[in-house]
Amino acid sequence: MRWILLLVAVIGFVIAFSTKSPGVMGVALLVGSICLVSGFFAFAASRISDSARPDAAMLTDQDINVLKATLRKPAAPAAPAQSAQSTSSERA
Numbered sequence: 001m002r003w004i005l006l007l008v009a010v011i012g013f014v015i016a017f018s019t020k021s022p023g024v025m026g027v028a029l030l031v032g033s034i035c036l037v038s039g040f041f042a043f044a045a046s047r048i049s050d051s052a053r054p055d056a057a058m059l060t061d062q063d064i065n066v067l068k069a070t071l072r073k074p075a076a077p078a079a080p081a082q083s084a085q086s087t088s089s090e091r092a
Contacts, residue, residue, distance in 0.1 A: 002042035009035035 012032030016025045059067075
């Protein structure tokens with residue numbers, strides 16, 4: 001399908017550049033532009049689907065929850081140390 005879109009785009013541009021009628025030129029440019037953009041999107045979609053991981057290889061929610069449970073919990077931050085001034089003023 002993507003090759004057909006690019007072929008139609010090329011034919012549209014050839015017709016647009018070879019015609020003398022402004023109406024045919026406008027329609028041919030419109031068809032050529034739409035088919036060219038569609039062809040590029042078709043090539044991109046094909047490339048993405050070829051390199052995408054299959055759904056069976058992806059983790060399930062249960063697997064993700066098990067992985068989250070095995071992670072170490074971050075250590076609680078230490079209590080801030082009191083300065084020497086605050087401790088001496090408390091003693092007085």
